[in-house]
Amino acid sequence: MHSPRRSHHLFMNILVLVKPVPDPEREKDIKVDVASGRLIREGIPMVIDPESRNALEAALQLAEKSGREQSAVAVLAMAPEQARDKLTEALAMGADEAYMLSDRAFGGADTFATSYTLAQAVRKIEDEKGFVFDLVLAGTSSSDGGTSHVAVQTAEWLGRTHISNVCSLDVNDGVVRAVKRSEEVMLSFEGEEPAVIGVTRDINRPRFVTAMGIIKARKRPLTLWSADDLEIDTMRTGLVGSPTRPGRMFEPEQKRAGETIGDTPEEAAAGILRIIRKAGL
Numbered sequence: 001m002h003s004p005r006r007s008h009h010l011f012m013n014i015l016v017l018v019k020p021v022p023d024p025e026r027e028k029d030i031k032v033d034v035a036s037g038r039l040i041r042e043g044i045p046m047v048i049d050p051e052s053r054n055a056l057e058a059a060l061q062l063a064e065k066s067g068r069e070q071s072a073v074a075v076l077a078m079a080p081e082q083a084r085d086k087l088t089e090a091l092a093m094g095a096d097e098a099y100m101l102s103d104r105a106f107g108g109a110d111t112f113a114t115s116y117t118l119a120q121a122v123r124k125i126e127d128e129k130g131f132v133f134d135l136v137l138a139g140t141s142s143s144d145g146g147t148s149h150v151a152v153q154t155a156e157w158l159g160r161t162h163i164s165n166v167c168s169l170d171v172n173d174g175v176v177r178a179v180k181r182s183e184e185v186m187l188s189f190e191g192e193e194p195a196v197i198g199v200t201r202d203i204n205r206p207r208f209v210t211a212m213g214i215i216k217a218r219k220r221p222l223t224l225w226s227a228d229d230l231e232i233d234t235m236r237t238g239l240v241g242s243p244t245r246p247g248r249m250f251e252p253e254q255k256r257a258g259e260t261i262g263d264t265p266e267e268a269a270a271g272i273l274r275i276i277r278k279a280g281l
Helices: 024-029 050-067 081-093 111-129 150-158 211-217 265-278
Strands: 013-017 020-022 046-048 072-078 097-101 135-139 161-172 175-181 186-192 195-199 222-225
Touching: 013 050, 013 111, 013 150, 020 024, 020 081, 046 050, 046 081, 050 072, 050 081, 050 135, 050 161, 050 195, 072 081, 072 111, 081 097, 081 211, 081 222, 097 111, 111 150, 135 150, 150 161, 150 195, 161 186, 175 195
Parallel strands: 013 072, 013 135, 072 097, 097 222, 135 195, 161 195
Antiparallel strands: 020 046, 161 175, 175 186
């Protein structure tokens, strides 16, 4: 097998890690399996996580800047197969190709197992294409987890420069310039490709999907891989490969205490006043 080469600086090859998540608008309908600690996703529509959309928009803008005809943007997701249409949506936004990792062996993964699996897929794509991606972009965190671990852990598996919480990004002649928001100040960083960057929602406003984008998406490749398609140690994937275990979980009872404070409006008003005074308000 030949060693993957770096892509030429006159154009860019970018990979975006996209995460389909349960629709936050349906949060109240999401259940958790108490025994395993896993989300029960059945019946809950999936959406592309907001920061994943920002990462894809950042990739498309960088590709357009460097020359869209020569540059390429691919997306990679690990998700149940019912989220396949979210990859099609990413293609409709402008991505050139998509890869989806879907296998029961990947289910229940924590960030360690997720990042390992994603990194192995990145290596496979690069080996097949014969180059190393200039950038791998991802959202810093996700609406269903919020750990901010996956982007940096994937970078560590790949042995690449990384930075997260990026709200401004530019690349010129192989030099990556990023601005990161801290609690008190804005920090500027400079490094070389290849790099893994985790972005925030402050970096841009993602474009809408157009009718023409939907038509073009139908002609763009979407590759589905299982565990058997990757050079992967299944003892490092899914629930079995996850060192992080949820603690004891339970569903709290949703009950409110009730008290009768009077049979007439006057008695009720006096009772309310008594409760307020007792509370020291």
